[in-house]
Amino acid sequence: MPQNIYDNDSFFAGYATLARSQKGLDAAGEWPALRALLPPMQNLRVVDLGCGYGWFCRWAREQGAASILGLDLSEKMLARAAETTTDPAITYQRADFSALTLPAESFDLAYSSLALHYLESLAPLFTAIHAALTPAGRFVFSIEHPLYMAPSNPAFLTLEDGSRIWPLDNYLAEGRRETTWFAPGVVKYHRTIATTLTNALAAGFRLTAIQEWGPTDEQIAQHPSWADERIRPPFLLVALEK
Amino acid sequence: MPQNIYDNDSFFAGYATLARSQKGLDAAGEWPALRALLPPMQNLRVVDLGCGYGWFCRWAREQGAASILGLDLSEKMLARAAETTTDPAITYQRADFSALTLPAESFDLAYSSLALHYLESLAPLFTAIHAALTPAGRFVFSIEHPLYMAPSNPAFLTLEDGSRIWPLDNYLAEGRRETTWFAPGVVKYHRTIATTLTNALAAGFRLTAIQEWGPTDEQIAQHPSWADERIRPPFLLVALEK
Numbered sequence: 001m002p003q004n005i006y007d008n009d010s011f012f013a014g015y016a017t018l019a020r021s022q023k024g025l026d027a028a029g030e031w032p033a034l035r036a037l038l039p040p041m042q043n044l045r046v047v048d049l050g051c052g053y054g055w056f057c058r059w060a061r062e063q064g065a066a067s068i069l070g071l072d073l074s075e076k077m078l079a080r081a082a083e084t085t086t087d088p089a090i091t092y093q094r095a096d097f098s099a100l101t102l103p104a105e106s107f108d109l110a111y112s113s114l115a116l117h118y119l120e121s122l123a124p125l126f127t128a129i130h131a132a133l134t135p136a137g138r139f140v141f142s143i144e145h146p147l148y149m150a151p152s153n154p155a156f157l158t159l160e161d162g163s164r165i166w167p168l169d170n171y172l173a174e175g176r177r178e179t180t181w182f183a184p185g186v187v188k189y190h191r192t193i194a195t196t197l198t199n200a201l202a203a204g205f206r207l208t209a210i211q212e213w214g215p216t217d218e219q220i221a222q223h224p225s226w227a228d229e230r231i232r233p234p235f236l237l238v239a240l241e242k
Numbered sequence: 243m244p245q246n247i248y249d250n251d252s253f254f255a256g257y258a259t260l261a262r263s264q265k266g267l268d269a270a271g272e273w274p275a276l277r278a279l280l281p282p283m284q285n286l287r288v289v290d291l292g293c294g295y296g297w298f299c300r301w302a303r304e305q306g307a308a309s310i311l312g313l314d315l316s317e318k319m320l321a322r323a324a325e326t327t328t329d330p331a332i333t334y335q336r337a338d339f340s341a342l343t344l345p346a347e348s349f350d351l352a353y354s355s356l357a358l359h360y361l362e363s364l365a366p367l368f369t370a371i372h373a374a375l376t377p378a379g380r381f382v383f384s385i386e387h388p389l390y391m392a393p394s395n396p397a398f399l400t401l402e403d404g405s406r407i408w409p410l411d412n413y414l415a416e417g418r419r420e421t422t423w424f425a426p427g428v429v430k431y432h433r434t435i436a437t438t439l440t441n442a443l444a445a446g447f448r449l450t451a452i453q454e455w456g457p458t459d460e461q462i463a464q465h466p467s468w469a470d471e472r473i474r475p476p477f478l479l480v481a482l483e484k
Contacts, residue, residue, distance in 0.1 A: 147389075147413065152405065159409070163394065167407040171389065172456040172472040193435050194454040194478075207449045212436040214414040230414040236436075 001096045002118040003187040006052075006074035014182025024055040029226060030142060030213045030235045034113070037140045037209050037239040041065045044108040047132065049097060049125075049141075050115025054081030057090050060111075069107075071095035097125050102132035109133075112141040114235070117149060117188045120176075122196060126203035130242055139205060139240040145212060147232040149177050149190040156228050166232040193236060205240035213237050243338045244360040245429040248294075248316035256424025266297040271468065272384060272455045272477045276355070279382045279451050279481040283307045286350040289374065291339060291367075291383075292357025296323030299332050302353075311349075313337035339367050344374035351375075354383040356477070359391060359430045362418075364438060368445035372484055381447060381482040387454060389474040391419050391432040398470050408474040435478060447482035455479050 005011050019027035025035075041063035048056050051070030060068050070092045072078050078092045097119055110129045119125060129139055148154065150171045157167050174195060177188045197207060212233040215226040247253050261269035267277075283305035290298050293312030302310050312334045314320050320334045339361055352371045361367060371381055390396065392413045399409050416437060419430045439449060454475040457468040 147410070151407075157401075159399075163409070163411055165393075165407075165409040165411045166413075167401070167405070168389070168410050168474055169405055169407045170472070171408075171474050172454070192454045192475075194452045197449065197452050201449065201451070207439065208443065210436045210439050212414070212434045230412070232410055232413050233434075 001098055002073065002120070004073050005118075005183060005186050006072075007076050008183050011181075011183040011186070012074075012076050020055075021053060024053075025059055028113075029215050029219055029223070029229075030237065033211055033213050034140070034142055034237050037211075037237060038111070039109065039138055041109075045106065045134075046109045046111060047071065047102065047107045047129075049095075049100075049110065049112040049129075051081060051092065052077050052113075054084055054090070054092065056111060056113060057081070057092075058085055058087075061085075061087055061090055065089070065109075067091070069093060071097075071100075073097070100125055100128045102128060104131055105134050105137075107132050107134065108137050110137070110139040110141075112139075112143075114142055114144065116141060116196075117144040117190075120189050122191070122199040123202065126199050126205070130203045130205060133242045135242060137242045138208075139200075139242070140238070142213075142235050142237050143196065144188065145233045145236045146171065146190055146192050146196075148234050149188055154179065156231065164228065164231065168232075196236070196238070200238070200240050205242060207238070208241050209237075209239035211237040243340055244315065244362070246315050247360075247425060247428050248314075249318050250425050253423075253425040253428070254316075254318050262297075263295060266295075267301055270355075271457050271461055271465070271471075272479065275453055275455050276382070276384055276479050279453075279479060280353070281351060281380055283351075287348065287376075288351045288353060289313065289344065289349045289371075291337075291342075291352065291354035291371075293323060293334065294319050294355075296326055296332070296334065298353060298355060299323070299334075300327055300329075303327075303329055303332055307331070307351075309333070311335060313339075313342075315339070342367055342370045344370060346373055347376045347379075349374050349376065350379050352379070352381040352383075354381075354385075356384055356386065358383060358438075359386040359432075362431050364433070364441040365444065368441050368447070372445045372447060375484045377484060379484045380450075381442075381484070382480070384455075384477050384479050385438065386430065387475045387478045388413065388432055388434050388438075390476050391430055396421065398473065406470065406473065410474075438478070438480070442480070442482050447484060449480070450483050451479075451481035453479040 025031045046068045048070045057068040057070040213235040214230045214233045267273045288310045290312045299310040299312040455477040456472045456475045
């Protein structure tokens, strides 16, 4: 089972301070790009892997999705999500994505935002999602970009000549990374883009879109501190079809 | 038209000193991985984009390919390639890959080794290759990895704490890069992995395999100087199907 860091009190309190936690999807820089990869929601049966506070579940329902199953490992997150809706078409459920079972061919769309990097292996989950999707069903996800995760010291450096760099030191060494983010000892798993895509192809998916996301000029004008994110992208966005 | 640096005398002389120039495919570290992406060559009609000395064309013929068209922009390279064979099934021809036209559905396999990063835009070439392939035809290529091309100063650094890093500074700024490699002013074009794949999908290809290549432990034991290549991969290998 992956580490359940979101149920750590300090982490949960820290995570709650993020703009995306407080204001939802529109406060997430990558949301416009991720949304553009989604099919029309009308009448879709949707599963959201790593639903957190349930922002996406509620958005999907507003867009006309027939039903949404929000899954998360964190009990605190699920409790918070459950408080935000009484819509019977939205169901929240606890799930361990490293050993997920879902009913066969019962979802038209699987969605996951920034959850998959907590998993040591993607293969079992991708196989489970593929089996749970209807024919031509979609799987759209974001994940921390491997460039964001790879370094031993994932922090920008300013060199003597004034240049600002991202100190990449072990991109091809996949596996466990431990960082401090609202709490010490947050465990993530670094994989190259190629490994993530290879897992998707092996599960039977077809790649339909991919984006290494960074903020647009317009977003940087609004949020100057985001400029560094163009040095190395923070997120990878992928769209797959069964 | 891309820069024709291979016809520069100093560049040509320098390039000739590389192990892969002198000894061919088996001296190229990525060849075993690239070869593993290729279909059986028996009876295939093959086009090699950026054939150089013709090592791959001759190998493909030895493996049973029916015909091989070797294309290159460099007249020096083509002249050298022509000297190495009298096989009528191998044809060498000059071509500008930025404006390539090929007969429709006339090749079973398109192959390109480390040539596509010289092109400002991949879209026209990918469309031309797609049209030139038979149904279910394959396109297998290697390209310099975007991590290799992106930095303003593409050279490893040793920090004060002794760590060895690759100073990534502008990964999302795609476009022209000028480096010194056997000659000053060698022009290449940096694109993210996502952009290369997006071009392939837009041309109608399906992704079948992808690898961010770095040397294996065994290869590093044989060539200790290759160890740095695992900090950031030098090459990206891609297999597509029409």
